[in-house]
Amino acid sequence: MIAAVALAALAAVCAVSAWRMTSVRWTWRAPRAAIALWQALGLTWGLASVGALLAYALEPWGRGVIHGLVYLVTHWREPSGLQRVGALAAGLALLTVLMAVVVVAMAQTLQARRRHRLLLSLVARDEPAVPGVRVVDHPGAAAYCVPGLKSQVVISEGTLSLLSRDELAAVLAHEDAHARERHDLVLLPFAALRWVLPWSKVVRDANASVALLVEMAADDHARLRVPPKRLATALLRFGTAGAFATPHGALGMGAENVMARVNRLVQPGPAMRKRYRYGIVAGAALLTTTAPLLWFLPQ
Amino acid sequence: MDVLWAEGGPLTAREVGRLIADRDLAPTTVMTVLDRLTRKGFLTRVRDGRAWRYEPAASRDAYIAELMLEALDMTGDRSAALTRFAQAVSGTEADVLRKALTELEEE
Numbered sequence: 047m048i049a050a051v052a053l054a055a056l057a058a059v060c061a062v063s064a065w066r067m068t069s070v071r072w073t074w075r076a077p078r079a080a081i082a083l084w085q086a087l088g089l090t091w092g093l094a095s096v097g098a099l100l101a102y103a104l105e106p107w108g109r110g111v112i113h114g115l116v117y118l119v120t121h122w123r124e125p126s127g128l129q130r131v132g133a134l135a136a137g138l139a140l141l142t143v144l145m146a147v148v149v150v151a152m153a154q155t156l157q158a159r160r161r162h163r164l165l166l167s168l169v170a171r172d173e174p175a176v177p178g179v180r181v182v183d184h185p186g187a188a189a190y191c192v193p194g195l196k197s198q199v200v201i202s203e204g205t206l207s208l209l210s211r212d213e214l215a216a217v218l219a220h221e222d223a224h225a226r227e228r229h230d231l232v233l234l235p236f237a238a239l240r241w242v243l244p245w246s247k248v249v250r251d252a253n254a255s256v257a258l259l260v261e262m263a264a265d266d267h268a269r270l271r272v273p274p275k276r277l278a279t280a281l282l283r284f285g286t287a288g289a290f291a292t293p294h295g296a297l298g299m300g301a302e303n304v305m306a307r308v309n310r311l312v313q314p315g316p317a318m319r320k321r322y323r324y325g326i327v328a329g330a331a332l333l334t335t336t337a338p339l340l341w342f343l344p345q
Numbered sequence: 346m347d348v349l350w351a352e353g354g355p356l357t358a359r360e361v362g363r364l365i366a367d368r369d370l371a372p373t374t375v376m377t378v379l380d381r382l383t384r385k386g387f388l389t390r391v392r393d394g395r396a397w398r399y400e401p402a403a404s405r406d407a408y409i410a411e412l413m414l415e416a417l418d419m420t421g422d423r424s425a426a427l428t429r430f431a432q433a434v435s436g437t438e439a440d441v442l443r444k445a446l447t448e449l450e451e452e
Contacts, residue, residue: 158415162412164385165408165411166412168387168408169405169408169412170412182412182416183409184409184410184412184413188413190416200412275449279449282443282445282449283446285442286439286443286446304442305441305442305445308445308449312449
């Protein structure tokens with residue numbers, strides 16, 4: 047019974063921590079470490095929830111989750127008792143749903159990207175002033191990255207006329223960070239989870255928090271190469287320029303997030319001490335190992 | 346594709362080849378490209394005697410609009426397909442940012 051209880055407690059701890067993480071602000075001082083912690087929390091929550099159900103279902107055999115499942119498949123014996131059969135079904139269903147959702151989200155994302163790339167190859171052009179960047183002839187302000195093995199940075203004609211040269215360089219440095227660190231892969235599982243649980247406030251907030259942290263990580267990367275003030279003014283110009291045809295109220299958190307990023311760039315607070323940052327990453331790694339280890343615990 | 350958009354009427358592969366004569370493409374190359382674009386739904390074609398006449402399925406602006414809708418995340422489904430620099434904000438929120446921008450530029 048120890049394994050089942052421990053896993054259930056672990057899942058609860060992860061859920062509560064995730065809920066706390068959506069409202070704390072220290073994460074902004076170390077976005078990369080915070081992203082690692084978020085990933086560890088998400089993964090552990092999933093493994094612990096599934097594990098708790100399976101551990102309870104397979105407990106009478108005293109083999110732990112992994113070996114219990116192997117025993118179940120090889121000997122084709124079902125656990126005795128309606129409750130345990132129910133727990134087994136629920137655990138396997140949860141595992142399937144979680145995995146299927148990530149796979150489906152990945153497939154959809156790849157498809158959307160393929161179409162986007164194809165359209166770009168038809169209508170985008172190269173601009174001698176910004177080599178290596180695709181330009182789309184549209185007056186609106188847009189700058190983004192189509193991630194992939196060969197990531198593509200795209201800006202609109204409107205961006206070219208909106209920003210000064212220094213600001214454009216800052217935006218491109220920011221997008222380059224997205225492309226190089228594959229931030230889309232960080233966001234994918236959280237976006238997928240949001241898609242299955244659209245009504246859950248914690249999941250929605252978690253998704254928004256991670257998205258903001260990813261932007262901050264890219265800002266940090268860009269500020270090493272360009273003056274932070276230029277990135278800040280570029281951000282503000284972008285935020286104000288997009289007033290065209292934006293559906294009302296759809297982007298409520300926008301201004302708050304933009305201001306949070308601007309304030310970080312203009313008045314950076316004391317950086318989080320290295321040992322704390324390493325501590326967070328080490329904690330995240332440790333957390334990630336707990337659930338798989340508990341899957342082996344026989345009792 | 347640019348040639349077809351510029352012309353405004355359905356063209357045969359031979360005519361397209363003649364219009365991009367500066368690049369000296371083999372007629373079969375042009376036909377292959379047109380055929381592939383048709384299969385992907387970007388062109389429509391009609392029989393004209395022994396040849397096909399090709400026409401863009403949608404205007405260049407329509408495709409640009411589609412790209413920008415995704416780029417600005419206005420399609421409704423917030424996907425992780427693209428990573429964007431910043432979101433645009435509306436109305437009163439934009440005023441907050443405008444004020445901050447003026448302050449920052451005066452420094």
